Amino acid sequence: MGLLPRLIDSHCHFDDTRFDQDREQAFQRAREAGVTSQIIAGVKAEWWPRQKQVCRDYPGLYPAYGLHPMFLEDHRPQDIERLVSWIEREQPVAVGECGLDFFIEDPQPEAQQALFEAQLELARHCRLPVIIHARRSVDQVFNALKRFPGLKGVVHSFSGSEQQARRLIDLGFLLSFGGPITYERAKRLRSLIQRLPLESLMLETDAPDQPDSQHRGERNESAYLPTVLQTVVELRNQPAAEIAAITSKNAVQLFNIPPNDES
Template sequence: MKSTQPLIDTHLHLASEQFNEDRRAVIERAIEAGIAAMVEIGYDLASSHAAVALANAHPAIFAVVGIQPNHLHDLPSDWIDQIRKLAAHPKVVAIGEIGLDYYWMKSPPSAQEEAFRAQLALAAELGLPVVIHSREAMPETIAVLRDAARGPGVMHSFSGDWTAAQECLELGFYLSFSGPLTFPKSAALHEVVQQAPLERLLIETDSPYLSPHPHRGQRNEPSRLVYIAQKLADLRGLSLAELGPQLWQNTLRAFPRMAETLG
């Protein structure tokens, strides 16, 4: 499947070992499918360094750096300074993915919130947006954001209902949708896409995870962003040709540093 409109995959993990054998081919397939830019997301120090390296090596790739709540153990004492230094790279467009995860609960809620708030403060200091990870912790995530941050920012792979979506929108955040949007039983997500302002919607693959229908259960890759874009277009009663330019502008507003390169 190919898009005639250039699209941006706002969240993926190309540095994953699942791409070690064919990373270059995956990037080439994405570009051939109409994916004009990709945002490589860090989740710990190693992946944040790798994200910057990928962005440095590929014109179409940008980076986001940060510590995800499932990767808080064994951090060095200077971890926030390391993220600050990485964020100085001109192709780093946000701090993330950061937030709360009460599904895996690999760190206690207090430790998760402390790291979350520290990185929200760093993003504010640097004038960068944030990319938010929230799993089984949407009310708690929104409470922290209401207290410590306002947009711009992105709710990664949004999985909440319309009530949660409204709260995120009121805080100035964009809602980003991934493979589950294409699943027939995702009625709550379909409602959010139909109700939310079109100018606040983004799309992502979260590759290598969350592959869309009809590739569910397979390793995901950025070329499959087109399936997500098409589903979003269908839900809004638009053609992909009509939707594509809107998604492009939404992404550049969400990540102003990208706009400096992509216009």
């Protein structure tokens, strides 16, 4: 196993209840696959305590706390104030997962926008990066980010155009990619992997969601990150060790976490 490139899963939900039955085994499978660190993105306030505990229980897991746009009905007006206190007390590596999702039924764009910008302001105040969810909303996300100059972060599971990608990169943002790039039909995404600078990319699973083509219909997990890596290797025709090293360095620098090692 020592010959495997060391990887960072830059976006995962390892606290999800779908891991309750085999979380220890799933964690060990990830380590054996070379995934030594995971960024655990927050979704809603009632889950933050569970997320905090999981990150304490497993080495190399780092929490980000946020309010996800797809769970608008679960959020309460006081949750932003709760988020402020959680961030001040717990010192997470990022704010998020936050953002905009205009694919869902009844998206309530104004409410989403207000929630998103409140978290952007919080991230700027706390000098933390943001983890952004942008589904059918990349232009609106970009326009919001322009109002917060100097903010850093990542648009996870990026699904926009090359022009949109380069505009975000010019703002100083990273883009992360996971299982969707492993599907041959995802020609636009796969072209992005070939054309964008590796210094602006990270790898992710979004586990337990968005499994790769080898695990279609199954629960996703961080142990499958090498499949994403191998797809990038094939698309870019670059060595796996080089891609793993650069994408992991990007995550270390963005999230200010310890270098990717076995500790």
